[in-house]
Amino acid sequence: MAIKDYLRERFFPHLWCSGCGHGIVLNSLLRALADLGMSKNEIVMVSGIGCSSRISGYVDFHTLHTIHGRALAFATGVKLSRPELNLLVPMGDGDALAIGGNHFIHAARRNIDLTAIVMNNRIYGMTGGQYSPLSGQGIMATTAPYSNIDYDFDTVELAKAAGATFVARSTTYHTQQMTKMFRQAILHEGFAMVEILSQCPTYFGRKNRAGSAIDMMESYKENTTPIGSKSKMENPDLIERGIFVQKEVPEYCNEYDKIIEKAMKGR
């Protein structure tokens, strides 16, 4: 299927700013779905609130645009009641890890079969540039006018510790890697988390003199490196890209089916 067939074209041009990385995430995600030959009726996309979460309006799937931070909780309800559906859950960094942090770790812990996508622009885009739990120290934001003193999370480490059975990271510069990761994450049976570093030129870029969208993407190229690369050893500040965890662990809905079996026998 051509990726255009997955779009609700009547809502284009989309509402994201010029150069916003969220559009590149959408682009790569649709390519992954096309590569897998997935049909529109088998996909449910659940998003929260934020610039990133507006992604669900643009795709011709079953789409559930929910409330800030709770996408994974809604998705858990959809998935558990209809396990045959494929659940995609794109979230902003604030959405996934500030207000939604609790749902994030618990969905990971259950190993419920969802694909969680964290579109990490290290800022609150929708509300105009406040700092997020992924901004990190020294970042300027409208609520950190003297620079941010909050430490940031490492999304990958957090997902690993919470028990996610597929954990990966890439950037909007590395589109081919991103598309491949999405494919693998979708095929993975269990909780998959893909973090994509995605530029917000409008707020993060301007506030932090990070330049244009192009400059920000160039910096993703320069400041990241494949997992375990030699350059990482030489420069520990580089952010690793790649698949950090990929393991087979019994999936939640399958386990619940066994509970049903047990309960029915016990009657």
Add this chain to the structure above:
Amino acid sequence: MAKPKLKEHIINSEWCKGCGICVHFCPKNVLEMDDEDSALAARPTDCICCKLCEIRCPDLAIEVILEKETE
């Protein structure tokens, strides 16, 4: 197998927001911004059909169309 051959770049100027990502990252410098800040395939003959512009376009505004591959 023959090399993929370009038919055309279809650029939807209604969707393009003029970020310049395609122009900057094209390895062969095929694209330019036009007067209205929309991308334009200025040197299509240089295109190597890598589709990086299409894949990286945040506005989903570019399609690189190939000639039907002939054996």
Add this chain to the structure above:
Amino acid sequence: MNENIKFVQGNEACVEGALFAGLDFFAGYPITPSTEIAELLSIRLPQRGGKFIQMEDEIASMCAIIGASLTGSKVMTATSGPGFSLMQEALGYAIMAEIPCVIVNVQRGGPSTGIPTRVSQGDVNQARWGTHGDHAIVAITASNHQDVFETTVEAFNISETYRTPVILLYDEVIGHMRERLIVPKEGEVPSVKRLKTSVREGVDYHPYLPREDGRLPMSDFGGVHRYNVTGLFHDMWGFPSDNPKVVHDLLRHLVDKIHNNVNQITKYKSYYLDDAECILISYGSAARSALHVVDYLRPRGEKIGLLELQTLWPFPHSLISEKCRKAKYVIVVEMNMGQILKEVRIAVEEPEKIFLANRIDGVFITPMDIRNIMRLIQGKGV
């Protein structure tokens, strides 16, 4: 012994009602005095192929049932005051997106952690206005286990009919007290099925275009119609809109679909109202004591009656106004500081004849409490 006769807690009667109504999916988080509902459903639901999940909090529980409902499941969650507070944002989402779901609040004393193991009816107004923005809500209650059963079925029926969340506002005494319940046979109590769209695949389906009778046929997520569901104001396809007419019309629709059907939704019980000079108005466990007072005083020649409300929201103002027209005294019996009293004052023409008999100390209001207050009101001294 007839296996349909049970001696159960109110929470168990609620579970029986929910299962009777066709509950498929429950998500919840433990909290006294509602926990038995979750515990029982964790046993009973998988026995019939249903799903139970204990979520990480009440916010997640509310969100999970909304997600499950969209796939065609009948859904419920159960909680008490603190958890009900956490559910409010998602409750508003269910109102806006018109998603059928049932929320049980077995009330305890608040605010805050309050008095977890004692009774209160303090969440009546929270049920009405807990979530933000103009909206309508349905909240119903019951005073005995047979009624708990039927009210629970009714909650699912209203929820499906009007595509709206329905709040079951029980209280600690009802939840924990044991008494007899006769579980009806299938069909003895009507149960409303989900209204599914008859629009075929490939034909344009409008998820938010009501039929002529006001009902919205649904298409299950995962089915042949793909559409958008959002908490934003939206058009008939479910896509966000800030068009003033769309916004206005949707808000009117959300409120009118409930308020225009007050008469159909309203359930109540009346005892000796025809010639009553003194009318008690009560609901939930407090109505048990109120009924006791009526049963005691009637044979002793007092013209006293009871109006037991089962529907609290939408408030049946015209019913109250009509029933109380001839009464000399109207006494609202409730275990809060007068939350229903305020509505009764609005409904009744002579507010000076309305009084409150209440307790707010976590102790169940007894018939003696009510009679003592009545003596004061009637100037007889205690």
